[in-house]
Amino acid sequence: MAILEVNNIEKHFENTKVLKDVSFSLEEGKALAIIGSSGSGKTTLLRCLNFLETPDQGKISVRGKILFDASRPAAENEKDLRTKRLHFGMVFQSFNLFPQYTALENVTLAEKLLAKEEADFKKNKKEIVEKIDSHGRELLAQMGLSDREGHYPHQLSGGQQQRVAIARALALKPDILCFDEPTSALDPELTGEVLKVIRSLADKKTTMIIVTHEMAFARDVADQVIFMDEGFIVEQGEAARVIDHPQEERTKQFLTRYTNG
Amino acid sequence: MFWEVTQSLLGGMATTFQIFILTLLFALPLGLLFAFASISKWRPLRYLMQIIVWIIRGTPLMLQLIIIFYGPGLWLGHNIWKGNEAGRISATVVAFAINYACYFSVIFRGGIEGVPAGQREAGQVLGMTKSQIFFKVTLLQMVKRVVPPMSNEIITLVKDTSLARIIAAYELTFAGYSFMKSDGLTWPLFYTGVFYLVFVGALTLLFNYIERRLDYFR
Numbered sequence: 001m002a003i004l005e006v007n008n009i010e011k012h013f014e015n016t017k018v019l020k021d022v023s024f025s026l027e028e029g030k031a032l033a034i035i036g037s038s039g040s041g042k043t044t045l046l047r048c049l050n051f052l053e054t055p056d057q058g059k060i061s062v063r064g065k066i067l068f069d070a071s072r073p074a075a076e077n078e079k080d081l082r083t084k085r086l087h088f089g090m091v092f093q094s095f096n097l098f099p100q101y102t103a104l105e106n107v108t109l110a111e112k113l114l115a116k117e118e119a120d121f122k123k124n125k126k127e128i129v130e131k132i133d134s135h136g137r138e139l140l141a142q143m144g145l146s147d148r149e150g151h152y153p154h155q156l157s158g159g160q161q162q163r164v165a166i167a168r169a170l171a172l173k174p175d176i177l178c179f180d181e182p183t184s185a186l187d188p189e190l191t192g193e194v195l196k197v198i199r200s201l202a203d204k205k206t207t208m209i210i211v212t213h214e215m216a217f218a219r220d221v222a223d224q225v226i227f228m229d230e231g232f233i234v235e236q237g238e239a240a241r242v243i244d245h246p247q248e249e250r251t252k253q254f255l256t257r258y259t260n261g
Numbered sequence: 262m263f264w265e266v267t268q269s270l271l272g273g274m275a276t277t278f279q280i281f282i283l284t285l286l287f288a289l290p291l292g293l294l295f296a297f298a299s300i301s302k303w304r305p306l307r308y309l310m311q312i313i314v315w316i317i318r319g320t321p322l323m324l325q326l327i328i329i330f331y332g333p334g335l336w337l338g339h340n341i342w343k344g345n346e347a348g349r350i351s352a353t354v355v356a357f358a359i360n361y362a363c364y365f366s367v368i369f370r371g372g373i374e375g376v377p378a379g380q381r382e383a384g385q386v387l388g389m390t391k392s393q394i395f396f397k398v399t400l401l402q403m404v405k406r407v408v409p410p411m412s413n414e415i416i417t418l419v420k421d422t423s424l425a426r427i428i429a430a431y432e433l434t435f436a437g438y439s440f441m442k443s444d445g446l447t448w449p450l451f452y453t454g455v456f457y458l459v460f461v462g463a464l465t466l467l468f469n470y471i472e473r474r475l476d477y478f479r
Binding site: 098099 | 478
């Protein structure tokens with residue numbers, strides 16, 4: 001069964017429809033790349049999954065459980081919403097690291113706050129904090145940043161900041177990790193190190209949705225590709241098939257710009 | 262004579278300091294509350310806040326002080342402020358706290374809005390609650406942004422305490438001025454100035470220290 005199912009999502013801002021009847025599903029352990037020109041609705045789709053935007057129509061289910069259903073608007077309390085959000089991790093284009101915390105603190109903050117709410121936190125405080133810290137260090141090591149744990153974001157390069165952000169998103173063990181153009185704010189030299197990390201996550205069968213403009217990377221790393229245009233999914237399918245042999249005219253047009261440019 | 266003046270000025274300084282500290286104590290949290298009200302999603306509250314800030318910033322603090330001190334006595338028939346020094350200081354603190362809270366609220370609002378939306382969103386996707394996001398993510402970044410403009414306002418407050426003389430609170434400027442009236446001496450006025458300069462100098466050092474302490478992040 002698919003880990004994520006998205007059915008007929010629609011979203012408008014004022015009078016502009018940014019998502020129109022978007023449906024897709026994703027299997028556990030697979031990577032999905034969403035491509036398309038700016039303004040095609042890719043980022044909005046990702047933000048809907050993370051509950052940063054509320055869709056006007058449609059359904060979102062994870063592991064068969066309905067997280068969102070526009071036809072049944074439940075009065076949601078903050079706690080439920082938080083639990084739902086934790087199914088997804090999010091890596092932003094502009095990193096959005098917390099500037100007043102070190103790399104390690106950025107990674108462990110949310111986990112520590114959650115732990116604090118547990119009943120037995122006070123009793124085993126030291127142990128729990130140590131465990132969270134060592135988990136955080138592990139994640140930073142995975143990102144190749146062991147020697148940077150005490151650095152503040154402004155002391156890190158863009159590529160390093162984005163890798164800290166990936167570690168931070170992984171810390172809460174989300175079912176699905178979302179990337180919103182993770183390398184668009186980086187110069188080409190730093191793009192590579194971030195893509196390498198994402199590739200290694202794909203090798204470890206992390207379920208991922210990656211909004212990207214890196215076509216070669218999408219073809220190599222993603223299992224599935226969705227091409228979006230003007231809020232619609234124009235074409236979706238196996239990555240190599242969509243990128244190398246697109247069926248739709250609009251997809252061909254879009255991809256030509258990349259292969260020729 | 263010098264000793265006599267010094268003692269008298271120290272007495273005035275005590276009142277000035279009292280007004281200063283109490284005003285800050287009330288105006289800082291009130292200002293934050295006003296700031297939240299002024300960015301509330303509920304429109305009537307936002308408009309109400311705009312009108313209050315307009316009135317308070319648009320009229321002299323001295324006028325507000327006179328109204329708050331004498332108004333209740335004239336409207337209600339009995340003065341809610343005791344006629345002694347404590348009563349005058351209380352009225353001053355009420356007038357000052359409301360006035361300064363309005364100025365602070367504008368600065369705080371700028372501080373809150375200056376923190377990029379991405380910071381809040383990052384907290385949200387990490388499952389933080391609204392209050393966790395405010396206290397653990399936004400607050401310190403906001404404080405860092407508001408320290409320079411706040412230091413300006415707070416230094417202005419030191420000197421505004423001299424307005425309390427209008428309702429006969431015996432503060433620092435009143436103390437210095439009284440020697441001119443009674444003995445025709447002008448040097449106590451300059452001596453009074455020195456007191457303010459020392460006070461403001463100490464505050465400046467404090468603000469520099471806070472700014473340095475917050476220098477570790479950007």
